[in-house]
Amino acid sequence: MSVYHRPVSNIWWLKRKPYILFMIRELTSVFVAGYCIFLLVLVYKLTQGADAYGNFMVALKLPSSVALHLISLAFVLYHTITWFNLTPKILVLYRGEERIHQGLVAGTFYAVWAVISFMVVWLVLGV
Amino acid sequence: MAETMKLEIFRYRPEKEKEPSFQTYKVPFREDWVVLDAINHIKDEIDGTLSYRWSCQMGVCGSCGIMINNVPKLSCAAFLKDYYPDKIRIEPLTGFPVERDLIFEMDDFMTKLTEIQPYIIRKESEEKPLEEGEYLQSPAELAHYKQYSMCINCMLCYAACPVYALDSTFIGPAAIALGQRYNMDSRDQGRDARQEVIASHDGIWECTFVGECSVVCPKDVDPAAAIQRAKVSSTVDWFKDILIPWGKKK
Ligand code: SF4
Numbered sequence: 001m002s003v004y005h006r007p008v009s010n011i012w013w014l015k016r017k018p019y020i021l022f023m024i025r026e027l028t029s030v031f032v033a034g035y036c037i038f039l040l041v042l043v044y045k046l047t048q049g050a051d052a053y054g055n056f057m058v059a060l061k062l063p064s065s066v067a068l069h070l071i072s073l074a075f076v077l078y079h080t081i082t083w084f085n086l087t088p089k090i091l092v093l094y095r096g097e098e099r100i101h102q103g104l105v106a107g108t109f110y111a112v113w114a115v116i117s118f119m120v121v122w123l124v125l126g127v
Numbered sequence: 128m129a130e131t132m133k134l135e136i137f138r139y140r141p142e143k144e145k146e147p148s149f150q151t152y153k154v155p156f157r158e159d160w161v162v163l164d165a166i167n168h169i170k171d172e173i174d175g176t177l178s179y180r181w182s183c184q185m186g187v188c189g190s191c192g193i194m195i196n197n198v199p200k201l202s203c204a205a206f207l208k209d210y211y212p213d214k215i216r217i218e219p220l221t222g223f224p225v226e227r228d229l230i231f232e233m234d235d236f237m238t239k240l241t242e243i244q245p246y247i248i249r250k251e252s253e254e255k256p257l258e259e260g261e262y263l264q265s266p267a268e269l270a271h272y273k274q275y276s277m278c279i280n281c282m283l284c285y286a287a288c289p290v291y292a293l294d295s296t297f298i299g300p301a302a303i304a305l306g307q308r309y310n311m312d313s314r315d316q317g318r319d320a321r322q323e324v325i326a327s328h329d330g331i332w333e334c335t336f337v338g339e340c341s342v343v344c345p346k347d348v349d350p351a352a353a354i355q356r357a358k359v360s361s362t363v364d365w366f367k368d369i370l371i372p373w374g375k376k377k
């Protein structure tokens with residue numbers, strides 16, 4: 001008997017919202033990786049002396065650079081939030097027969113994130 | 128005049144056509160009808176040639192899975208009123224080869240279920256003689272895997288999985304969740320044997336965590352979670368092998 005194999009279109013991910021959101025999450029990894037490279041470049045410039053670092057800092061203040069940072073921030077936030085929301089699926093904890101509430105697992109990640117972010121702000125701004 | 132609704136149904140009759148097509152049927156709209164009732168109405172009153180699967184009509188047998196407007200659903204659990212008055216588009220579950228109309232081939236899924244060895248495996252030396260009775264288990268031990276044991280093999284999770292649609296060698300959500308169901312059972316000792324399939328190239332590492340399998344699952348099995356947890360335990364195994372190679376149990 002001949003069975004029919006339905007072809008999968010290249011734009012399958014545009015057909016339903018959850019797939020689009022998944023693809024965006026995948027895309028955000030590029031921005032996360034990009035920012036890691038940026039940090040490495042920053043450290044490299046530091047090793048090149050005060051002038052090189054100073055020029056780099058000036059370049060960073062250009063509107064185009066600020067815009068790129070804001071875009072990256074949005075994508076990295078999307079990446080972080082979507083992954084944090086998935087943590088309870090991976091970290092399944094039990095107290096006896098009771099499963100520990102999923103919100104508590106994700107909430108712990110958000111709390112640690114908030115504390116670390118606060119420490120970074122405190123360090124950078126020296127408040 | 129009584130209210131009606133349109134159902135646009137995927138048709139494929141291999142003896143007379145090479146390509147599938149869609150056929151639209153007009154059915155009465157009833158508040159208490161599920162999509163399966165409407166399809167049964169078509170079969171009984173309008174067109175007896177339409178082929179599809181169903182049995183229990185109560186979300187237990189897992190045989191009535193179809194795509195409704197691109198979303199995998201049990202046709203016995205999807206109410207017409209949730210779509211009324213729009214037209215509904217019905218297709219066989221995505222990712223599977225179609226045999227006829229809404230009937231798809233499930234051999235691949237069946238093979239994968241058996242590959243996972245879904246039964247309690249004991250080490251030969253630790254098998255109790257029958258007279259010693261059953262292996263006991265506490266409610267807390269049961270709680271650890273109970274969710275993964277609720278699967279009705281409806282295959283909605285496969286239809287929601289783009290990885291499976293693109294590459295059907297992927298073992299897939301329900302089979303891996305079933306493997307985890309036994310791996311996490313306190314009476315079982317067969318994890319090593321199952322790892323050969325679960326942690327293989329076509330196993331958990333194919334999964335990109337789209338997560339839709341868990342969203343469409345009618346029994347709240349959460350296969351996506353089962354797969355991610357299997358990834359964590361396999362990674363832990365790998366680190367243990369690297370750090371304490373002499374500790375490898377056989
Ligand atoms: S895991 Fe859920 S969706 Fe998948 S086959 Fe089992 S019951 Fe159906």
Ligand code: FES
Nearest residue numbers: 183184189191203
């Ligand atoms: S007919 Fe049995 S699950 Fe729908």
